[in-house]
Amino acid sequence: MARAKRKIVIVNDKMQKNYRYELTAPMGRKFAPGFKPQLTPRQMLRLGVFGGKYMTDCRDEFPKEWFKNAKLSPEKHDKKLNYFGVDASQPLSEWRRKGWIYPDDPRGWFQWYCRYYMGRRIEEEDRRQIKRWKMIRRHIAQIKLNCKKGDLNCRKRQRQALLHWAYDSRKI
Secondary structure (H helix, E strand, O other): OOOOOOEEEEEEOOOOEEEEEEEOOOOOOOOOOOOOOOOOHHHHHHHOOHHHOOOOOOHHHOOHHHHOOOOOOOOOOOHHHOOOOOOOOOOHHHHHHOOOOEOOEOOOHHHHHHHHHHOEOOHHHHHHHHHHHHHOOHHHHHHHHHOOOOOOOOOHHHHHHHHHOOOOHHHO
């Protein structure tokens, strides 16, 4: 039986030049055990994340349909584009200071997630990022403890932060 040809992605955007990675898993499938994001990258972009600024110069890397009806702001971060209309992000400089940035993904977790979703696998980094993703769950407990079910105006900043990590707090 012939092996399927693996795809190589070449990235040339504002933050990476000639970065290459291989897609070794089917898109949106074969995730690590315990890693079950509630939202796809496309859904996140359509709902509104990261003030619309995050993915404006790297569209060529990802499927065109991810950007159909995406809330994007090429000029500047605009919190009004976030689903909950609040700012729930720290600047990239802070992410770097805290050591959260992996060199292959200079934009952080969401870039890692998009590439993981596409089918890239980097065993050690995948474990690290999935561990970080699991740690964000603590915000779900805070919303459940402090908000009435379905009250999307309660703890909007925490809800937006969860959205940035592919958790859908609209269902809490």
